[in-house]
Amino acid sequence: MNSILNFPERGNYGNASYRGNCSGYVQKELIEHFKPTLFIDVCEGSGTSADVCKELNVDYIGLDLHKGFDFTRNAVLNFTKKQADLVFSHPPYHNMIDYKAERLKHNLLTTGNDLSSCSSVEEFLELSQLMLLNQRDAARKNGIYTTLIGDYRKSGEFFSFQSDFIKMMPKDELLSVAIKLQHNTMSSFKNYNGSFLPNNHEYLIIWKKKEADVFSFIETKIAEIKRTYNDSWKNIVKLALMKLDNKAKLDDIYSMVMVLAPEKIKVNNHYQAKIRQVLQVNFTPVERGVWALN
Numbered sequence: 001m002n003s004i005l006n007f008p009e010r011g012n013y014g015n016a017s018y019r020g021n022c023s024g025y026v027q028k029e030l031i032e033h034f035k036p037t038l039f040i041d042v043c044e045g046s047g048t049s050a051d052v053c054k055e056l057n058v059d060y061i062g063l064d065l066h067k068g069f070d071f072t073r074n075a076v077l078n079f080t081k082k083q084a085d086l087v088f089s090h091p092p093y094h095n096m097i098d099y100k101a102e103r104l105k106h107n108l109l110t111t112g113n114d115l116s117s118c119s120s121v122e123e124f125l126e127l128s129q130l131m132l133l134n135q136r137d138a139a140r141k142n143g144i145y146t147t148l149i150g151d152y153r154k155s156g157e158f159f160s161f162q163s164d165f166i167k168m169m170p171k172d173e174l175l176s177v178a179i180k181l182q183h184n185t186m187s188s189f190k191n192y193n194g195s196f197l198p199n200n201h202e203y204l205i206i207w208k209k210k211e212a213d214v215f216s217f218i219e220t221k222i223a224e225i226k227r228t229y230n231d232s233w234k235n236i237v238k239l240a241l242m243k244l245d246n247k248a249k250l251d252d253i254y255s256m257v258m259v260l261a262p263e264k265i266k267v268n269n270h271y272q273a274k275i276r277q278v279l280q281v282n283f284t285p286v287e288r289g290v291w292a293l294n
């Protein structure tokens with residue numbers, strides 16, 4: 001297995017008429033690489049993972065809304081009763097496909113909180129994190145939890161779900177991000193003009209679970225967010241100084257930051273104090289009230 005997954009054929013796994021089904025070669029690569037003895041799929045759809053595991057003689061537990069399991073309300077472990085070496089998901093990409101309708105079409109159970117029915121991208125991301133935490137909980141220590149996800153575009157706006165997913169889980173557990181090429185998509189047959197770029201790939205994001213409990217994971221996330229917040233402020237002030245030829249009076253720095261980051265200023269009533277703090281920590285006063293880049 002390497003970081004480019006390219007399978008022009010989907011293989012004889014699952015049901016090709018279940019919309020959004022994936023190529024079984026993804027699960028096959030994962031199994032051949034990580035050699036799990038137990039493989040869990042938390043949203044198995046048409047059973048692609050089940051077929052691959054059967055072929056490769058790997059123990060398998062498959063869950064989905066149509067099996068009465070809802071990863072936004074039920075702990076995976078309460079269903080499986082044991083942790084697995086590999087916990088896989090291939091969730092809906094927000095509302096790109098209506099899976100309630102899909103299950104109805106295939107005469108499958110349709111109860112539960114379908115991830116394809118979220119009212120906003122924010123809700124989709126919140127519930128996706130719950131799914132990932134749930135998968136992580138069901139993975140044994142040093143086990144793998146992994147998800148296949150595509151990015152999303154709506155009314156001209158682009159959302160990088162893979163980047164959001166990576167940010168919402170522990171940084172030090174991220175093992176790899178593989179690109180999976182998509183074949184036979186509508187957009188691959190069209191020529192587009194202008195700035196539009198069709199999306200012809202998905203991502204397989206792979207994490208390896210460490211010992212840490214969920215609480216220390218939250219602490220780490222808070223520290224990461226604080227660091228990103230402080231780094232953003234530092235870089236905005238630095239860019240302001242660069243635009244002012246690397247040396248400027250405090251009032252000119254305030255004005256330049258206002259030009260550069262009006263939205264950030266709008267939500268921070270104490271922005272002048274924040275700028276002074278950033279200057280004191282990171283830059284040098286060359287004379288009273290005048291600052292320069294180091």
Ligand SMILES: C[S@@+](CC[C@H](N)C(=O)[O-])C[C@H]1O[C@@H](n2cnc3c(N)ncnc32)[C@H](O)[C@@H]1O
Binds near residue numbers: 043049093
């Ligand atoms: C992209 S499909 C999976 C397709 C599958 N990999 C295949 O090859 O057939 C996503 C699946 O997520 C399921 N799903 C959506 N929300 C869910 C939830 N809250 N809990 C469990 N499964 C959910 C849907 O029923 C659907 O079958």
